Amino acid sequence: MTRIENQGRHRTADARVLVLVIGVLAGCGGPRAGDAPVQVVRERPEPMTVEQRRATFAEAYGRGLGFVDAGDYALALSAFEVALQADPQSTAALIAVGACYENLYDPVEAIRYYRHALAIDPAEAEAHTNLGTAYIKLYHRERNPNWRDMALASWRQSLALKPDQDDVRGYLSRASAELAADSRSGQEPE
DSSP states (O other): OOOOOOTTSHHHHHHHHHHHHHHHHHOOOOOOOOOOOEEEEEEEOOOOOOOHHHHHHHHHHHHHHHHTTTHHHHHHHHHHHHHHHHHHHHHHHHHHHHHHHHTTTTTHHHHHHHHHHHOOOOOOOOHHHHHHHHHHHHHHOOHHHHHHHHHHHHHHHHHHOOOHHHHHHHHHHHHHHHHHHHHTTTOOOO
């Protein structure tokens, strides 16, 4: 389906580029002050079928995993975002996008995606685990004990949902030992 938009005197950047390209090709050098409104024609893709969405999701998610394996989190993020567009309710894609942001040193953005995954499925143990790791990174960066408390709570929730997670037990153990050491030394952060 084609949609025609009348841009009037307030042309978008795309419309200006279109007018400039047409103007240069016609030899006039671009739009002038009294030019008539420009109409921009943009193709809108047909909505994807359920099968196409599933195929797009699977292909993009698989590419994302490949980029993660290669350690390229920026490309993985792009691939997982395509997967998320194909299936906006996918907790796996939301968690993957969050994990990419976390690996790109943006735990605050990661937290947004983990929380979104938990809004869809509060019993998603991996989202609770990753939320805890993002919180603990913020704790280490800012030394605000609230972040550590939130990390501990997230990891405990993850273990309550899925008890067989040795890595999460290790996170809890290390964070709890840090808390105890800080309390003994009187060095609790401000």
